[in-house]
Amino acid sequence: MNIAVIGTGYVGLVSGVCFSEIGNQVICVDNNGAKVEMLNEGNVPIYEPGLKELMVSNMQAGRLSFTSNIAEAISQSDIIFIAVGTPSLPSGEANLSYVEQVAIEIGSHIESYKIIVTKSTVPVGTNDRVRELISSISSQPFDVASVPEFLREGSAVKDTLNPDRIVIGTNSDRAIKTLKKLHRPLTENLIITDIRSAEMIKYASNAFLATKISFINEISNICEKVGADVTRVAEGMGYDKRIGASFLKAGIGYGGSCFPKDTQALIQIAGMVDYDFRLLKSVVQVNQDQRFQVIHKLEEALGSLKGKTIAVWGLAFKPDTDDVRDAPAIDIIQHLSDAGAVIKAYDPIATANFRKEVDVASISWEENPLQAAEGADALCVLTEWKEFAHIDLTELAEIMKDPIMIDGRNLYSAEQVQASNLQYYSVGRPGLTKLEGKAAAII
Numbered sequence: 001m002n003i004a005v006i007g008t009g010y011v012g013l014v015s016g017v018c019f020s021e022i023g024n025q026v027i028c029v030d031n032n033g034a035k036v037e038m039l040n041e042g043n044v045p046i047y048e049p050g051l052k053e054l055m056v057s058n059m060q061a062g063r064l065s066f067t068s069n070i071a072e073a074i075s076q077s078d079i080i081f082i083a084v085g086t087p088s089l090p091s092g093e094a095n096l097s098y099v100e101q102v103a104i105e106i107g108s109h110i111e112s113y114k115i116i117v118t119k120s121t122v123p124v125g126t127n128d129r130v131r132e133l134i135s136s137i138s139s140q141p142f143d144v145a146s147v148p149e150f151l152r153e154g155s156a157v158k159d160t161l162n163p164d165r166i167v168i169g170t171n172s173d174r175a176i177k178t179l180k181k182l183h184r185p186l187t188e189n190l191i192i193t194d195i196r197s198a199e200m201i202k203y204a205s206n207a208f209l210a211t212k213i214s215f216i217n218e219i220s221n222i223c224e225k226v227g228a229d230v231t232r233v234a235e236g237m238g239y240d241k242r243i244g245a246s247f248l249k250a251g252i253g254y255g256g257s258c259f260p261k262d263t264q265a266l267i268q269i270a271g272m273v274d275y276d277f278r279l280l281k282s283v284v285q286v287n288q289d290q291r292f293q294v295i296h297k298l299e300e301a302l303g304s305l306k307g308k309t310i311a312v313w314g315l316a317f318k319p320d321t322d323d324v325r326d327a328p329a330i331d332i333i334q335h336l337s338d339a340g341a342v343i344k345a346y347d348p349i350a351t352a353n354f355r356k357e358v359d360v361a362s363i364s365w366e367e368n369p370l371q372a373a374e375g376a377d378a379l380c381v382l383t384e385w386k387e388f389a390h391i392d393l394t395e396l397a398e399i400m401k402d403p404i405m406i407d408g409r410n411l412y413s414a415e416q417v418q419a420s421n422l423q424y425y426s427v428g429r430p431g432l433t434k435l436e437g438k439a440a441a442i443i
């Protein structure tokens, strides 16, 4: 099939590459000329495992190309995917201006029947708006479908080629037939539904996953006070198939370009129809507070943070990505700086992106984890990168001024911690907390 994908961000680029990988002819469009130039040279602007190899091999096979000329891409394609950003407005609502702009451009260039598919995460009713915009400009025949994306950054290629399900929301039999044929090589689990339900499935899925995370984070806070281990609690809960083991890792809360923005957007969507989504509001609040548990633990260990040197391992919102959008590290580092601490930060991949987000004077960007930790009064682990997991904690304790670790991701095992001289603070595992001169708070 001939496919155009508009927007070559995390979603558009990965989708375009994967559609070409399963044998389609794909042209990807972006209005950022520098990005298109880079892609045409075979370079990937984002860090995503396995993406570059797959992209280059499909370009070489003549199935994948990049352009900034949307008219050219539309004329060559039968199916047009919209995969531009829908970031938050200050109110929390989704900013639909990029999607609307693309709809207008499609309306201006469409010259024969097309299927227009929205992959961007959009509020209920947006596909109707896309249809209206195109129809107001063009009298050409077309159908609209909502096919929301569920990939995760860091495993985006794997997720796209092996999805749990694909949701196809449309009222057109012709579009259903074509979109089933396109997606069947990826999974047999195709959920065919109406457009509004498809739009809602995406927000409801992200809101539910965010709820699981905030739930387990609250359980972890209670575990700290009652002397239970949240990792064992999550394991024990997860064996119940009705609960499931995934998304029960306690930590410093969720970040990234999706959960924070999509939970806010769903609260707004509910508000527009006079529904107060109290549960989701609490999920968001718990998540915000959870980031600051790291600060509370630092203060418990060090007292005032003024003049203290704090090492930070991990800046990305999760491992295996260079994305720092809404990473908890942004708030935590800003707070450390405001409190007068000196920060030594290290991330294997995300430092360059992080430096564009955070403007604090009291920070140095280190070349490796041990360099960051050397001479520090305390160390905070904010992203569970694999390279941190295997570090010798005894050696680490020796090079720090004070061997205090706040492990915001429960990265280290009981054996690793117990064999070290670290004064260790976990998330919800009070039995591992070794506090000099004080007992862990167990009732």
Ligand SMILES: NC(=O)c1ccc[n+]([C@@H]2O[C@H](COP(=O)([O-])OP(=O)(O)OC[C@H]3O[C@@H](n4cnc5c(N)ncnc54)[C@H](O)[C@@H]3O)[C@@H](O)[C@H]2O)c1
Residues within 6 Å of the ligand: 006, 007, 008, 009, 010, 011, 012, 029, 030, 031, 032, 035, 083, 084, 085, 086, 098, 101, 102, 119, 120, 121, 122, 149, 150, 151, 152, 153, 257, 258
């Ligand atoms: N990032 C994820 O993991 C993920 C997963 C599922 C769904 N989503 C959703 O997918 C959408 C895209 O997310 P993303 O992270 O890929 O965004 P992104 O910001 O990484 O990429 C968007 C791209 O669209 C381009 N663009 C903007 N306007 C354009 C126009 N008029 N013509 C051509 N190109 C244009 C931008 O230059 C940019 O390259 C969002 O709605 C997001 O919520 C994201």
Ligand SMILES: O=c1ccn([C@@H]2O[C@H](COP(=O)(O)OP(=O)(O)O[C@H]3O[C@H](CO)[C@@H](O)[C@H](O)[C@H]3O)[C@@H](O)[C@H]2O)c(=O)[nH]1
Residues within 6 Å of the ligand: 121, 149, 150, 151, 152, 153, 154, 206, 209, 213, 246, 247, 248, 249, 250, 251, 252, 253, 254, 255, 256, 257, 258, 259, 262, 317, 318
């Ligand atoms: O048990 C867990 C699982 C995740 N997280 C955090 O949650 C955030 C999001 O992680 P993840 O969901 O793995 O990454 P994303 O790339 O943001 O993917 C989410 O957001 C995408 C955009 O909508 C969706 O497509 C995906 O299905 C959805 O998982 C990260 O900060 C993680 O550290 C936890 O704290 N505990």
